[in-house]
Amino acid sequence: MNLIEYADGEMMMISLANILAGELRQTLQTQDFASFAVPGGTTPGPIFDNLCSANLDWARVHVLLTDERWVPESSDRSNTRLVRQRLLTDRAGEAQYVPLRNDAATPEDGLPALREGLAAVLPLSVVLLGMGADMHTASIFPGADQLDLALQGSDTLVAMRAPGAPEPRITLSAHVLRKAMNRHLVILGRDKREAVERAATLTPEEAPVAAILPGTTIHWAE
Numbered sequence: 152m153n154l155i156e157y158a159d160g161e162m163m164m165i166s167l168a169n170i171l172a173g174e175l176r177q178t179l180q181t182q183d184f185a186s187f188a189v190p191g192g193t194t195p196g197p198i199f200d201n202l203c204s205a206n207l208d209w210a211r212v213h214v215l216l217t218d219e220r221w222v223p224e225s226s227d228r229s230n231t232r233l234v235r236q237r238l239l240t241d242r243a244g245e246a247q248y249v250p251l252r253n254d255a256a257t258p259e260d261g262l263p264a265l266r267e268g269l270a271a272v273l274p275l276s277v278v279l280l281g282m283g284a285d286m287h288t289a290s291i292f293p294g295a296d297q298l299d300l301a302l303q304g305s306d307t308l309v310a311m312r313a314p315g316a317p318e319p320r321i322t323l324s325a326h327v328l329r330k331a332m333n334r335h336l337v338i339l340g341r342d343k344r345e346a347v348e349r350a351a352t353l354t355p356e357e358a359p360v361a362a363i364l365p366g367t368t369i370h371w372a373e
């Protein structure tokens with residue numbers, strides 16, 4: 152397991168923002184645009200606060216989420232809301248946002264249009280993932296109704312319902328995540344460190360994060 156251990160959470164958030172900015176800059180040296188997928192949830196806010204002022208050509212960066220909760224943007228559970236408030240501001244306000252949610256009533260109804268938008272920015276240049284203590288990553292949850300499709304299918308985006316998720320979800324598939332040029336996982340706290348170590352000994356069906364661990368750099372602080 153490729154795991155970087157940091158002295159504290161604040162240092163990790165600053166260092167990781169620098170690493171991500173460096174990878175985006177490097178991508179833009181050889182490509183017309185870079186695509187950058189980020190997680191929602193409670194962990195990445197401080198990374199976004201550091202990254203949004205990075206000096207790079209944000210107008211050529213497509214930002215998207217690794218997964219979204221099917222709630223309106225006005226909800227404090229909306230990952231889109233987090234990204235708009237904390238990442239797509241300052242210099243990063245120039246970036247182009249690729250939505251994983253639209254006005255459809257259900258994620259299943261919304262999928263076809265969202266897949267079209269996503270197709271234009273694949274393969275992903277840089278992916279930052281989060282993980283829950285239940286070993287889900289993006290919105291690929293243990294016990295989810297479309298778990299096999301998300302883990303083994305060739306679809307890029309999957310709509311999901313899971314016992315551990317309070318609302319329907321839409322998620323990038325393992326297939327898309329594994330094809331990313333650069334992949335990072337950020338976790339905070341002893342429980343998540345134990346969870347990721349355990350996941351490395353389990354199957355992706357038991358611990359979905361296991362599907363993306365090979366080739367992923369894990370960033371951890373207590």
Ligand SMILES: O=C1O[C@H](COP(=O)(O)O)[C@@H](O)[C@H](O)[C@H]1O
Nearest residue numbers: 190191192193194281282283289
């Ligand atoms: O529901 C989600 O959970 C994971 C982990 O979130 P955290 O609050 O434990 O950091 C997150 O990576 C994902 O994007 C989000 O939708």
